[in-house]
Each structure stands twice: as C-alpha cells, then as structure tokens.
Amino acid sequence: MDEETEKVSKGKKADVGDTISIISGSEKGKKGRVIVVRDNSVIVELGINPKKDEPIKTVISHKRYKVVK
Template identity: 65%
Template structure:
C-alpha cells in the first residue's frame, strides 16, 4: 500500500510544469522540431498552437503528450 502511494506521487511530480502561454519544442511525432505556444494544459497532454492558416486566419493546433516536448526558456 505504501509503495502504491509513493508511485502515484512520483508520477504526479514527473508531469512537466508548463502553463498557458509558455513556449515548447516538440520532441517526437509528426510535428517534431516545431516550436509552439501552449494554449491549454490537460492532465496527460497540452494543446499547442504551432502556426496560423493565413487563408482562413485560424490557428493550427496540435495535442502533445507531456513526455513528447521540452520547455523553452
């Protein structure tokens, strides 16, 4: 029982501490190497704006798992 509680605490501490508005770089996936601005932080992932569609003037968003990006300082 004590080990299960410690494991859940460790998993919670492994989640990256990003906030809406932070800049990140995507480490893997189709958008690898692209940089973007965090729009929303979820429990298992973040929603990132990686560009804008000039024809429709809409943002281009993607969802990235917490382990697949790094925070840009």
C-alpha cells in the same frame, strides 16, 4: 531563434503561455505556445493558417515536448 541562446528544461510540465519545442511525432522540431494544459497532454498553437486565417492547433503528450525558456 538561435539554438545556442535557447535554454531547454527537461522534465518540467508546461504552463499556459509557455513556449515548447516538440521532440517527437509528426510535428517534431516545431515550436508553439501552450494554450491549454491537461493531465496527460497540452494543447499548442503552432501558428496561423494563411488560407483560412485560423490558428493551427495540436495536442502533445507531456512526454513529447520540452519547455523552452
């Protein structure tokens, strides 16, 4: 995606199905789709592992991502 055409919302918690951009931590700079929303974090699917054909998932604190519109 082109950085100029993306809109990033500050301070909004993500909903299931939203795309987020990770702004800190070991996955910094990656984008993923929210699959579960918790009180303090979200579970995100980052892609598919080609060797095992399984989804790559991680947990991200609400403080460490921005919602991409």
